[in-house]
Amino acid sequence: MLNFPLYFDYNATTPVDERVLEEMLPYFRIKFGNSSSMTHRFGWEAEYAVREGRARVASLIGASPEEIIFTAGATESVNLAIKGVAESNFNKGNHIITSRIEHSAVLDTVNYLSNRGFKITLLNVDRFGRIDIDELARSITPVTILVSIMAANNEIGTIENIREIADICKSRNVLFHSDATQAMGKVKLNVKQSGIDLMSFSAHKLYGPKGTGGLYLNKDRPGLELTKQIHGGGHESDLRSGTLNVPGIVGFGKACELCQNELETEAERLKSYRDSVINAIKNIEDSFINGDPVNRLPGNLSVGFDCVDSQLLISGMNEICFSTGSACSSGDMEISHVLKGIGLTKEQAMSTIRLGFGRFTTQAEVNYLIEKLVSTVQNIRSESPKWELRNSESKPN
Amino acid sequence: MQSNDKIYLDNAATTPVDPRVFEAMQPYLTEIFGNPSSIHQYGKIAKVMLEDTRDLIAEFIRCKPKEIFFTSGGTESINTFLKGISLPPGEKNCIITSSIEHMAVLETMNYLNKNFNVIPRYVKPERNGSIDPGEVLDLLDEATIAVSIMHVNNETGVKNDIKKIAEHCKSKNIPFHSDTVQSFGKMDINVKELGVDSISASAHKIYGPKGIGFIYVNENIRYENLLHGGSQERNKRGGTENIPAIAGFQKAVEILKSEMENDIKHYKTLHAQLMTGLNDFSQLFILNSSEYLSVPNIVSISFYKSKINFDSETLFMKLDIDGVAVSGGSACTSGSLKPSHVMQELGHDNETAMATIRISLGRFNTPDDIVRFVKLLKKALGLL
Numbered sequence: 001m002l003n004f005p006l007y008f009d010y011n012a013t014t015p016v017d018e019r020v021l022e023e024m025l026p027y028f029r030i031k032f033g034n035s036s037s038m039t040h041r042f043g044w045e046a047e048y049a050v051r052e053g054r055a056r057v058a059s060l061i062g063a064s065p066e067e068i069i070f071t072a073g074a075t076e077s078v079n080l081a082i083k084g085v086a087e088s089n090f091n092k093g094n095h096i097i098t099s100r101i102e103h104s105a106v107l108d109t110v111n112y113l114s115n116r117g118f119k120i121t122l123l124n125v126d127r128f129g130r131i132d133i134d135e136l137a138r139s140i141t142p143v144t145i146l147v148s149i150m151a152a153n154n155e156i157g158t159i160e161n162i163r164e165i166a167d168i169c170k171s172r173n174v175l176f177h178s179d180a181t182q183a184m185g186k187v188k189l190n191v192k193q194s195g196i197d198l199m200s201f202s203a204h205k206l207y208g209p210k211g212t213g214g215l216y217l218n219k220d221r222p223g224l225e226l227t228k229q230i231h232g233g234g235h236e237s238d239l240r241s242g243t244l245n246v247p248g249i250v251g252f253g254k255a256c257e258l259c260q261n262e263l264e265t266e267a268e269r270l271k272s273y274r275d276s277v278i279n280a281i282k283n284i285e286d287s288f289i290n291g292d293p294v295n296r297l298p299g300n301l302s303v304g305f306d307c308v309d310s311q312l313l314i315s316g317m318n319e320i321c322f323s324t325g326s327a328c329s330s331g332d333m334e335i336s337h338v339l340k341g342i343g344l345t346k347e348q349a350m351s352t353i354r355l356g357f358g359r360f361t362t363q364a365e366v367n368y369l370i371e372k373l374v375s376t377v378q379n380i381r382s383e384s385p386k387w388e389l390r391n392s393e394s395k396p397n
Numbered sequence: 398m399q400s401n402d403k404i405y406l407d408n409a410a411t412t413p414v415d416p417r418v419f420e421a422m423q424p425y426l427t428e429i430f431g432n433p434s435s436i437h438q439y440g441k442i443a444k445v446m447l448e449d450t451r452d453l454i455a456e457f458i459r460c461k462p463k464e465i466f467f468t469s470g471g472t473e474s475i476n477t478f479l480k481g482i483s484l485p486p487g488e489k490n491c492i493i494t495s496s497i498e499h500m501a502v503l504e505t506m507n508y509l510n511k512n513f514n515v516i517p518r519y520v521k522p523e524r525n526g527s528i529d530p531g532e533v534l535d536l537l538d539e540a541t542i543a544v545s546i547m548h549v550n551n552e553t554g555v556k557n558d559i560k561k562i563a564e565h566c567k568s569k570n571i572p573f574h575s576d577t578v579q580s581f582g583k584m585d586i587n588v589k590e591l592g593v594d595s596i597s598a599s600a601h602k603i604y605g606p607k608g609i610g611f612i613y614v615n616e617n618i619r620y621e622n623l624l625h626g627g628s629q630e631r632n633k634r635g636g637t638e639n640i641p642a643i644a645g646f647q648k649a650v651e652i653l654k655s656e657m658e659n660d661i662k663h664y665k666t667l668h669a670q671l672m673t674g675l676n677d678f679s680q681l682f683i684l685n686s687s688e689y690l691s692v693p694n695i696v697s698i699s700f701y702k703s704k705i706n707f708d709s710e711t712l713f714m715k716l717d718i719d720g721v722a723v724s725g726g727s728a729c730t731s732g733s734l735k736p737s738h739v740m741q742e743l744g745h746d747n748e749t750a751m752a753t754i755r756i757s758l759g760r761f762n763t764p765d766d767i768v769r770f771v772k773l774l775k776k777a778l779g780l781l
Contacts, residue, residue, distance in 0.1 A: 009435055
């Protein structure tokens with residue numbers, strides 16, 4: 001039985017897993033205390049729950065609990081990481097390196113800093129969305145204070161070689177931040193093995209609730225100082241103030257625990273879904289797949305079809321939910337900076353869609369998607385003068 | 398011990414989520430879980446709910462929907478205003494605030510002072526705990542960037558005449574922000590009538606969920622963003638919106654719209670009952686709240702060290718064993734054992750400041766809670 005509309009936008013957000021919700025429930029109405037309240041058990045219970053949540057989040061990425069700072073989400077974490085390092089290290093240097101295909105949380109933040117006297121280098125990426133390690137090494141100067149490269153791209157799913165980037169940063173004594181919002185819980189990611197100094201992430205991408213995220217801070221990294229960005233009661237080791245979102249943190253913890261237990265089997269399943277769609281698409285002429293063919297997120301597929309505008313695909317398949325750009329920039333019709341960054345033409349970018357597969361995706365849904373996608377592309381092309389013209393040109397009599 | 402045996406009287410720190418609020422939230426967690434930036438059906442449902450909530454809150458405080466921006470809570474809202482209005486540093490360099498503000502204001506002022514040379518000027522409270530609008534007026538000058546004075550103090554419940562302060566600010570064309578975290582839902586807030594340019598508020602103080610708040614900013618005020626990234630909140634606050642919490646916030650405000658008057662009546666009834674109960678031993682304490690100037694849901698008392706042997710840690714422990722939850726200072730500063738800055742500003746010495754109990758009433762408290770509380774407090778104090 002199919003439940004319409006079918007959801008294929010797991011890179012934008014995910015539903016809260018029922019097991020996560022169940023764990024959160026008592027913290028709304030029964031154990032509802034403020035974790036800063038030290039005079040009664042409502043406060044103590046909340047504080048204990050936060051501690052447990054922190055340990056679970058830390059465990060998923062191989063960190064210690066005290067290395068996790070809870071925030072309201074990945075955007076806030078990214079802001080805290082980048083502005084926090086920038087403000088603390090302004091006397092050491094004012095140069096920050098990132099890439100052209102980062103999430104807007106990173107790009108808007110470095111753009112803000114560039115108006116405040118910081119110099120920003122935006123690294124190019126190849127057609128698969130990978131940065132050039134040599135270009136990174138060449139770009140680091142004595143005044144470089146931070147490199148920020150995402151672990152996996154939200155639009156095209158490309159996984160960067162984080163370990164290699166971290167090694168270079170370490171050898172040149174530059175801090176390394178990674179936006180792991182898409183990667184965490186989806187692929188194996190160990191901050192210690194990877195050598196990441198700061199890492200941003202969010203609960204709602206991994207079947208936890210919206211409104212909760214975190215920042216990992218490597219406590220063993222000398223010189224890692226952070227200027228807090230939200231001041232107040234001194235919560236979160238005095239790095240992020242504001243009453244803690246206790247149910248959110250409890251849910252985030254449970255979500256991380258589930259990911260840790262189920263990551264491998266889930267990744268295999270999602271890969272098989274994704275690959276079955278890829279195989280079907282290969283039979284459609286003049287289609288293309290964006291992103292790294294090998295090193296990519298199991299649940300992400302960015303594809304395009306020549307002469308098929310993605311807006312027409314949306315109206316042709318309105319019982320299926322998917323995205324045409326990243327969720328945060330799809331409100332407006334600008335071409336995605338990521339697709340531009342990997343060198344797609346405007347036309348190619350306009351015909352690209354993003355399909356996201358997740359925990360609750362079923363084989364039947366994938367079968368329906370394939371059938372519908374193939375027939376819709378054919379229908380759109382059959383009514384497209386452009387397609388007709390192009391075919392008659394390429395096949396002269 | 399069952400939770401319904403407990404007497405939770407720390408509602409100024411946080412409140413339980415109203416069951417109707419949770420019911421409104423739940424579908425947005427698991428079933429209609431879309432990201433409002435997504436263009437498909439899931440996204441649209443979330444977007445419509447988001448904008449409906451904005452409309453509702455705007456109507457509730459009488460502003461335009463586009464003047465409401467959702468944040469993660471009161472602290473973020475306060476940071477947004479104070480930093481946003483001060484940065485980048487310009488010719489004006491002075492912010493007028495009070496010495497009894499929440500730490501979110503005071504710590505942000507310290508940061509702005511240390512890093513950007515913004516000069517904070519603090520108005521001290523009167524003996525009754527309120528801020529004299531005349532003193533604010535005296536400090537306004539050419540260098541003033543903005544004024545930020547809280548509506549209701551979180552420790553004493555004392556109200557400030559922010560309408561008068563707003564008048565003074567308007568006469569000098571200076572933006573005025575008020576931290577209304579404690580007054581929102583406890584008093585009628587009409588931003589037009591009050592004349593405030595910006596207010597900060599939070600859902601978890603009004604039986605809504607933690608992790609969501611808003612800031613109202615008059616459309617004529619320009620300010621720098623606190624969080625960058627994404628075009629959410631009309632480019633003023635990046636980050637995926639906390640949709641289930643916003644759905645909860647909507648319900649919490651909807652309930653206030655129809656029940657706030659009843660809530661206030663309820664607080665007043667419990668308040669009168671509480672004061673009568675405390676009256677039995679009123680010679681032992683100073684009342685930090687005021688019968689006329691405080692909101693009825695907050696009562697703060699400090700015990701005289703000369704009249705009673707008061708050890709706060711033991712007292713709270715005893716009360717907790719009996720199921721009573723009250724607070725000593727504000728929740729945010731109570732993590733540390735420093736005496737509350739508000740109590741110090743009221744002129745209490747450290748020992749008296751530490752011997753403070755804040756009792757804050759909520760929608761779900763009953764008259765029986767108050768009877769039991771007074772008895773258990775007396776027992777804990779050794780008065781029975």
